Amino acid sequence: MKFIFGKKLVDQNEVAIGYNDLALLRGYGLFDFFRYVNFQPLFIDDHLERLYRSADRLRLRCPIGRRQLKMLIHRMIRENGMKDGAVRMILTGGYTENAWSISRPNFYATNEPVRFPDAHHYEKGIKLLSESYLRDVPDVKTINYLMGIYRQPELDAAGAFDLLFHQDGRISELTRSNFYIVDEGGTIKTPVRDILQGVTRKHLLKFASEHYPVMETDITLNDLKTVKEAFITGTTKKVLAVRQVDDRVIGEGQPGPVTLDLMKRFELYCKAWTDKEDSFN
Template sequence: MAVFYVDGEFLPAEKAVIPVDDLAVLRGIGVFDLLRTYSGRPMFLKEHVQRLIDSARQIDLDLPWSHAHICRTALETLSRNNFDEANIRIIVTGGSSPDFMTPQGNPRLLVLVTPLPKLPAEWYDKGVKVVTVRAERRMPGAKSLDYLAAAMALRQSKAQGAVEAVYVDRHDHALEGTTSNLFAVIDNRLITPGRGILSGITRQVVLDIAGGLMPIEIRDLPLTELRTAQEVFITGTNKGLMPVVQMDDTPIGDGRPGRFTLRIMEALQARFTRSLTLSD
């Protein structure tokens, strides 16, 4: 049975509730961040908590907790659960509001620890299909609770046999996935969008790794250019690095994970392993 942290209390999951007048319920006002464990230990906890704080700042949500307090709370919640590998969702709600609209300086802190979903090995060995959808995040730099567009896009992607949907803006630039960042290999250069996206923690690690392997360009990525890329892959907390071999009805490259993708994937796994060793 999972144990969650809710506004100062550790509770069994079935008893973990918040008031219905919380702005997270009424208006979708709030922010969150998601991390996972490797070998039972949280990966990049400090970075994820900092992004949570930055997200709250962007939507003018004042937090009464320090970075250290949020980290301690996440670790304590994890310790009260017993999963081999876990996701840790850290959520800050808008808090209760008498006018049902504006935050009153009383946000709630929630931490949800759940079993890590196991993704099919085939997705990494053979690659996946993604679809494109017309959508843009209203505040792309904030990881807000408003995921309506993402939920609708994912529903569309699943209906078409895909595992992810890639947002395309009004200028026909590919941006990111619903829960992932986007990369393409074009002319032996690694390209990733830099505007209109949520900068992922895994994305930054990949950029650090790839800098020693190939030239990098952070720039707009027209959809027409993306469709003719040598290789495409997506990154995310749970996905890690996932090769993309089909976009809509168009094969990417020769329809198999490319050599640059495989090299970066191997280096990323080594980085994760090294990070765990250094934390011992």
């Protein structure tokens, strides 16, 4: 497998990071991740825009420019010959002189298969556990996922799919997904603050608003008592229904009609996107 390291395509075994990178010593770094279908990346420009914007926020200068990176990604996935898959791009704090200061960042991009949730999650909806937590610099896709991995045994024990983060009851997001409800009046609502600006979220809000009332606003755990549906979105989740949060069953306890409709519409939206002209042009 060929991976990108700095400005070059190299063998995957050549991608290694020295002991004093700030990502290893201090967890300082960011990433982005997109999938592609039949060699056609989905929403790549959105992901690259977020990558470079996140880099600015963390004061990390990506060693490869956007246009060159896009071309190299194209070459990587073509040469690797994996028809459908995903690309993960990592930007680290770089080799630090004093175990604290930012340096020249290391950048690499890997090519991997995509893993979607099991079919039964799509059919029955998922259970979430609420967790009082706010991600560090939440609008940046930092590499800090410590809380999610730390709590994984509790999720497994509870038969839950993921954590639902909130602060004093105000819901923000999941470890790796955005959150939505369908309220009693049929409006799709999604948290507006302290979230990652998800790329799937951006596109979902766009096409959903052509068919439903949509609102970005605060949502609380208390609101879940009366909502009719809840769902999440993410690059590897697409649209996935939520049937339960802690002990609280959402609506009918199964994927609702709005969620099911959005699941179908999203598949069509993605197909239209990847079927259109080569997005590398």
